[in-house]
Amino acid sequence: MLKNNKKVMLVAVAASLSVTSLVACSSKSTDTGSSTTAPASTTAAATASAGPKPELKSLQVWQKDDYNTYPVAKYLEQATGYKVQYDMLPQDKPADKLNILIASGESYDAITTGGSTDFKALYADYAKKGALTDLGPLIDKFGPNIKAAIAPSALEAAKIDGKLYAIPTTTLSFAGESLYIRQDWLEKVGMKAPTTTDELTAVLKAFKEKDPGGNGDKNIPLTVKGEAPIIPNIAGAFGVPNFWNDVNGKLTPRLLDPAYKDYVTYVSDLFKQGLLDKEFAANKDATAKEKFSSGKAGMIMLHWADVPVVTDALVKNIPTAKAAFIPTLKGKDGKTGLSASAGFDRITYIPKASKHPEDAIKWMNAKLEKDTFRTMAIGEENKHFTLKDGAYTPIQPIFTDERNQANNFLTGTDDRIYQTYWQARVRKDMRLFDAWNFMNTLQPANTRVADPLGFAPFLPEFSKNFAQLNTMVSDYTTKLIFGAEPMTGIEAFQQKFKTSGGDASYKEVNDWYATAKK
Structure with missing residues (x-):
């Protein structure tokens, strides 16, 4: 979870005029980019349009390793057919940088931020000023996996003035x-x-x-x-x-x-x-x-x-x-x-300046195809993890090397199964698992009070x-x-x-x- 930035709202106000003025100038492009590898896992929505797929630009939350060279990025390129250029927000004062990028009309096809109160406030501000793309029609047409995987209550909570401008990635609910x-x-x-x-x-x-x-x-x-x-x-x-x-x-x-x-x-x-x-x-x-x-x-x-x-x-x-x-x-x-915890770990939206909003939704939808989602999140069975009696256990050190930061690639989760996959992360060290398990499984359910x-x-x-x-x-x-x-x-x-x-x-x-x- 990202920590609240107390300066967020002040910066948002300062950027408001710039955001408003630039929205009118932003436009969609028909640029189709270069051809990439056919997807390893496909759905009807992911392959709805024939021809080459454009290269997408995605702005992500900060992580210690370069997204572009992280193994998950290569896997997703093969699985979805989309090559993506990843940039990330700075670790220090990410909201300040985000305001500048939105105000300047940077043509990102997807922007992922934290889901804290401050970042939700920024998201709402951008949406109200017309800086974001209404995702409802795009999801209806190109996002069957998104609609099937993400809880309706989460999608409803992400709406601004009745319209959905972001894909929420739900926080796993546990005591910390x-x-x-x-x-x-x-x-x-x-x-x-x-x-x-x-x-x-x-x-x-x-x-x-x-x-x-x-x-x-x-x-x-x-x-x-x-x-x-x-x-x-x-x-x-x-x-x-x-x-x-x-x-x-x-x-x-x-x-x-x-x-x-x-x-x-x-x-x-x-x-x-x-x-x-x-x-x-x-x-x-x-x-x-x-x-x-x-x-x-x-x-x-x-x-x-x-x-x-x-x-x-x-x-x-x-x-x-x-x-x-x-x-x-x-x-x-x-x-x-x-x-x-409860609510959003992060949110992903498509700015009006995006050149490829339809393909951005198709890419996010393809990531939620069942096998693709599991492999993105925890890797391949008997390579990154073993499965026994419904429990996923990581194989080290490759799990940590290649999937430790996989959560940063999520743009929505399959809320029915992700917590089971996620438990592989706490089994990296059984002391970690025992501590988590004591608080969140062995203690009575009524002892955990969600926000x-x-x-x-x-x-x-x-x-x-x-x-x-x-x-x-x-x-x-x-x-x-x-x-x-x-x-x-x-x-x-x-x-x-x-x-x-x-x-x-x-x-x-x-x-x-x-x-x-x-």
Whole structure:
């Protein structure tokens, strides 16, 4: 997932006039380009037009390797019959570059960006200004695989003013972060992994008082990164796993939920007792990981994708160390939940400046042909992966060498099967798979709470205000935990939140939510 760029909206406004003026000048071309190899896998739509296929230009999200020399690019050229020149957005400030390219009328045939709120806002802005091609008629004519593979709800959520201007690539819905604990510390203090908030407090007290790490009074029971005062798993035990949560049938920002005060009171109490890292506000992600892997901390907030690197560092420093994720905690009223992803991982659209919009759709449609999609995503059986009892297991090192970045070539997924294919990625390292599997398969399904706004359409007020409101709440929560702000001031801050865009966002979000539930 790409991180939100807080400057996106400002840059979008600056580019608006240029985008609007250039749309009228853009035109379609009948240039047919040069002939390429016949496709290895075909569908009626992919081969609908006879004759040579044009070379396409595609702008992609950043990756560390050149798209044009990556093995997936060569495979897709053979499978679809389309040669593609790939460019990519920069790693730093990609939205700034994207605005410039759209405003200048660069003739890309496909542009893929992240699917975050900020990039959805840019997409909507481009569509409303007439800079993008309406894909509905093209998909109806040339995209049977697109219509069959992508969930109708995802296509509907990608529409702007009732028209579809982008192909969504759906995010796989899974929980990412939770609390990772030193099992050997638990054994030393004679306790089991906590399953409730009361048990969590008891375990952290034992870590502080019984010195299982051998650090004396320098043991850190729990460490987290400073940018995350809302601690996954703990927040869920108070019923606020996501920024917006359903409260009595209304989507309510976490800050306005009555449970918010209970959450910050609990975490503030951990801090006062010395159970939460006293330096947490200053911790970078790497700082928190170093404290855990060096043996100073007994528990850390961690993403399952980081487990191999963190445990390798931990065992290097302390060969006898053992660690694992704790179960999903329950609060006093039985609430529980880990935030789970939902919505779009990325979106792909065709600018009006494209010279080959029909062929761009045919190319994306051909990529969703069943065998082509599987080979693009995870390679060839017995070369890149093995299949046993429905489980795809990668063959290393060729899987990593030739398919590790295959997800960046996706322009829509077959939502019925992709998660099964994707699991080959977490089987690259069984520690990775075990961590993912524990959180997303072994824990009860009701412990994963999907972001309720994941498939919301573009919401102007929400999109305009989200980054600012999120930062406001994060900063304020940190101050409450530290004791720099009194709990008695929460109501006054809630009013500030409402007048800073919270009320407008609440109305817009719930106007949509009322229709989405029907």
